[in-house]
Amino acid sequence: MKDKILMKGNEALAEAAIRGGCRYYFGYPITPQNEVPAYMSKRLPEVGGVFIQAESETASINMVYGACASGARAMTSSSSPGISLMQEGISYIAGSEVPAVIINVMRGGPGLGNISPSQADYLQSVKGGGHGDYNVIIFAPSTVQELADYAYDSFDVAFKYRNPVMILADGVLGQISEGVILPEFKEIKDAPEWALGKGKERNIIRSLFLNPEDRLTTHNIHLQEKYRRIEKEIQYFEEYKCEDAEYLIVAYGTTSRICKSAIDNMRNNGIKIGLFRPISLWPFPYAKLKENAASKETLFVVEMAYNQLEQDVRIGVEGAAPIERLNKLGGSVFNEEEIIDFISNSITLKGNKYVG
Amino acid sequence: MLNKIVLAGFGGQGIIVAGKLLAISAMNEKKETTHYPSYGAEMRGGTCSCSVVVGDNLIASPIIKNPDIALIFNKPSKEKYEPLMRHGGIMILNKSLIEDTNLRGDIKKYLIKASEIAEQLGSVKSTNMVMLGAFVKATSIIKLDAIINSLTIAFPNAKEKAIELNIRALEAGYNNLE
Amino acid sequence: MSDKKYLYKKTAVLTDKSSHYCPGCSHGLVHKMLAEIIEEFGIQKKTIFVAPVGCAVLLYDYIDCDTLEAAHGRAPASATGIKRSNPDNVVIAYQGDGDLLAIGMAETIHAANRGENITVIFINNAIYGMTGGQMAPTTLVGQKTLTTPLGRNPSNEGYPIGACELLNTLTAPYFIERCKVNSSKTAIYTKKVLKKAITNQMNNKGYSFVEILSNCNTNWGMTPLDANKWIDENVEKIFPVKNFRDGDAK
Numbered sequence: 001m002k003d004k005i006l007m008k009g010n011e012a013l014a015e016a017a018i019r020g021g022c023r024y025y026f027g028y029p030i031t032p033q034n035e036v037p038a039y040m041s042k043r044l045p046e047v048g049g050v051f052i053q054a055e056s057e058t059a060s061i062n063m064v065y066g067a068c069a070s071g072a073r074a075m076t077s078s079s080s081p082g083i084s085l086m087q088e089g090i091s092y093i094a095g096s097e098v099p100a101v102i103i104n105v106m107r108g109g110p111g112l113g114n115i116s117p118s119q120a121d122y123l124q125s126v127k128g129g130g131h132g133d134y135n136v137i138i139f140a141p142s143t144v145q146e147l148a149d150y151a152y153d154s155f156d157v158a159f160k161y162r163n164p165v166m167i168l169a170d171g172v173l174g175q176i177s178e179g180v181i182l183p184e185f186k187e188i189k190d191a192p193e194w195a196l197g198k199g200k201e202r203n204i205i206r207s208l209f210l211n212p213e214d215r216l217t218t219h220n221i222h223l224q225e226k227y228r229r230i231e232k233e234i235q236y237f238e239e240y241k242c243e244d245a246e247y248l249i250v251a252y253g254t255t256s257r258i259c260k261s262a263i264d265n266m267r268n269n270g271i272k273i274g275l276f277r278p279i280s281l282w283p284f285p286y287a288k289l290k291e292n293a294a295s296k297e298t299l300f301v302v303e304m305a306y307n308q309l310e311q312d313v314r315i316g317v318e319g320a321a322p323i324e325r326l327n328k329l330g331g332s333v334f335n336e337e338e339i340i341d342f343i344s345n346s347i348t349l350k351g352n353k354y355v356g
Numbered sequence: 357m358l359n360k361i362v363l364a365g366f367g368g369q370g371i372i373v374a375g376k377l378l379a380i381s382a383m384n385e386k387k388e389t390t391h392y393p394s395y396g397a398e399m400r401g402g403t404c405s406c407s408v409v410v411g412d413n414l415i416a417s418p419i420i421k422n423p424d425i426a427l428i429f430n431k432p433s434k435e436k437y438e439p440l441m442r443h444g445g446i447m448i449l450n451k452s453l454i455e456d457t458n459l460r461g462d463i464k465k466y467l468i469k470a471s472e473i474a475e476q477l478g479s480v481k482s483t484n485m486v487m488l489g490a491f492v493k494a495t496s497i498i499k500l501d502a503i504i505n506s507l508t509i510a511f512p513n514a515k516e517k518a519i520e521l522n523i524r525a526l527e528a529g530y531n532n533l534e
Numbered sequence: 535m536s537d538k539k540y541l542y543k544k545t546a547v548l549t550d551k552s553s554h555y556c557p558g559c560s561h562g563l564v565h566k567m568l569a570e571i572i573e574e575f576g577i578q579k580k581t582i583f584v585a586p587v588g589c590a591v592l593l594y595d596y597i598d599c600d601t602l603e604a605a606h607g608r609a610p611a612s613a614t615g616i617k618r619s620n621p622d623n624v625v626i627a628y629q630g631d632g633d634l635l636a637i638g639m640a641e642t643i644h645a646a647n648r649g650e651n652i653t654v655i656f657i658n659n660a661i662y663g664m665t666g667g668q669m670a671p672t673t674l675v676g677q678k679t680l681t682t683p684l685g686r687n688p689s690n691e692g693y694p695i696g697a698c699e700l701l702n703t704l705t706a707p708y709f710i711e712r713c714k715v716n717s718s719k720t721a722i723y724t725k726k727v728l729k730k731a732i733t734n735q736m737n738n739k740g741y742s743f744v745e746i747l748s749n750c751n752t753n754w755g756m757t758p759l760d761a762n763k764w765i766d767e768n769v770e771k772i773f774p775v776k777n778f779r780d781g782d783a784k
């Protein structure tokens with residue numbers, strides 16, 4: 001087995017993306033993801049790639065649109081305010097069925113907010129974010145290793161479905177350094193037939209449908225059929241100590257790893273509790289969650305946001321178990337003790353609570 | 357075993373790289389570890405810190421509320437972290453830059469004239485290595501050899517001479533702990 | 535405090551808060567000059583700042599005037615909204631080079647082209663300060679930054695953009711000048727220019743633009759003194775300090 005090396009999340013994802021075939025990076029500085037462009041600016045020229053610091057996130061995403069439309073493996077990264085600016089472009093990319101990889105290292109909002117870790121862009125990411133009926137495939141890693149692994153795989157997924165893929169990380173994952181085993185360099189085959197300048201036939205990439213014979217309705221139905229297929233094929237989740245659990249935490253990303261440790265702690269005190277962690281946030285693993293929720297006393301949804309993940313949890317659980325929320329607002333991270341306190345208390349007391 | 361370690365001082369004292377070196381050494385010793393820097397606007401105004409967590413299992417949170425151990429490089433950091441220390445925690449103070457070294461009664465205190473020792477060795481820039489050496493002696497969480505062996509990984513572009521200076525600084529920290 | 539005479543006193547338009555700026559940064563000096571002008575003109579109550587996204591985002595902590603915090607690059611648009619709905623107020627947009635020339639280029643050009651009766655203060659420090667030192671549109675050729683690790687290379691990153699030169703191609707702007715504040719002499723002159731740019735607005739003359747060559751010693755990796763010298767020796771070669779347009783002179 002290869003040795004682990006210590007790498008910062010932002011740098012590990014950048015290196016892994018390059019190993020997954022990424023040769024074009026377009027981005028604009030914003031904390032807490034600045035190490036991604038800094039790394040790419042050094043590393044991409046070494047592997048024959050191109051780094052461009054765009055003049056804005058609006059430009060970044062449209063550069064990605066252009067590069068990916070011509071079949072290149074291109075990506076951008078940003079943090080919450082910048083991702084908001086990209087939403088128009090992401091809608092175009094989804095509408096024109098172009099693959100693309102977007103990294104969101106979330107920070108506190110709304111507005112300029114702060115630069116601390118947050119999970120408050122959940123709904124923006126999983127429910128569309130821009131205009132029109134579309135979905136972005138969302139992966140939520142919880143360690144630097146996973147961050148690297150999903151960055152590596154996301155290009156294959158994006159190209160397979162001709163759909164944008166977003167990796168939803170946060171300030172903690174971007175900034176921590178942990179041991180990571182980097183994947184091998186991938187051989188990238190020629191650009192696909194549909195790509196601009198690459199096909200045997202003339203290719204037009206567009207999202208405008210005005211003619212009666214190629215109506216937008218037909219296009220939307222086609223997109224929805226694709227989304228149903230993706231929903232069948234991508235259902236990523238992790239179950240942690242769920243077998244005998246009477247209580248269940250639902251959490252993702254950074255929050256989930258803190259919950260795992262809280263669970264170990266509570267189990268030492270006799271509380272039978274487990275974790276259900278969605279990894280693909282869209283498609284959300286509703287069915288698996290429901291299965292897990294069925295016999296539980298209570299589900300605790302723990303997130304660094306107000307009632308966002310919980311909305312999907314409620315859709316999945318369909319009333320099969322009572323749900324309580326523990327929310328942390330404004331770009332601050334849970335500590336284990338407050339999760340343990342909240343859950344231990346609420347097992348005897350009932351009531352909702354959020355920590356400022 | 358789980359150790360929550362904070363390194364704090366001002367920018368330019370090599371806080372972040374010292375923390376990285378510590379984390380790399382822990383990883384090479386087959387321990388689980390995370391390194392988390394203070395970042396962005398937090399860094400303005402000159403203060404700088406990082407958190408290193410070392411344990412046997414996957415580290416839950418890299419963010420430290422109550423440190424077990426703190427390597428304190430300057431006075432403002434002492435004032436910031438003293439009230440946050442876990443009961444019975446360890447503080448290692450850079451005596452060169454901290455006049456008043458009185459601490460809460462329950463904290464185990466170690467002193468080292470880190471900046472002066474570094475200066476005598478040839479560069480105040482190795483203050484961070486002196487502090488790390490002192491940390492090894494005070495806590496024995498990581499062996500001195502493990503840190504020395506990780507130097508070339510942490511500083512891949514460093515010249516042999518610089519590595520040698522770092523080793524001497526680590527050893528001086530180890531041997532001069534008060 | 536009876537009959538003591540102060541030779542120098544901090545203007546009341548500046549708050550007592552100590553600033554987050556790095557020692558030697560030009561932002562602090564420009565804040566002070568603006569605050570002094572506002573006091574002298576007696577317009578503290580009617581001045582509205584538009585604070586940018588950048589190192590000066592906390593401008594409202596230091597200058598005691600009404601302030602709108604704009605989105606990154608959008609200050610001229612937000613300032614337009616304020617001024618059109620409050621023509622009697624003095625509206626000052628204060629922006630960095632990333633804010634004004636990269637993400638906000640469209641807003642910059644179009645506010646100028648409409649001849650909005652606002653004053654735009656442009657702090658050109660040839661780098662992104664707040665985010666830790668990435669390339670800015672004004673980064674010099676060959677200048678090393680976080681995102682140009684080998685130095686800015688025109689074949690990949692193009693050339694530094696001159697804001698004054700660009701705006702000077704438009705018909706509408708009333709006043710355009712580039713200054714520097716790296717010595718007491720140049721700072722005293724710059725203060726006069728700032729006064730003029732604000733007076734123009736009070737006299738309903740239209741769009742006034744003042745670019746100030748500034749240092750970012752931290753991200754340039756220099757001492758403040760070396761950074762100030764670097765402005766004379768390098769920055770000014772690319773960005774000549776001069777008046778580009780003065781409507782009064784016509």
Ligand SMILES: Cc1ncc(C[n+]2csc(CCOP(=O)(O)OP(=O)(O)O)c2C)c(N)n1
Pocket residue numbers: 028029030031057081082085112587588589590606629630631632633634657659661662663664665670
């Ligand atoms: C939409 C958006 N993108 C990126 C950022 C991150 N950001 C904050 S300040 C800044 C650039 C600041 O540079 P400049 O305008 O030159 O001002 P300075 O800090 O140098 O004074 C950036 C990119 C943001 N806040 N919002």
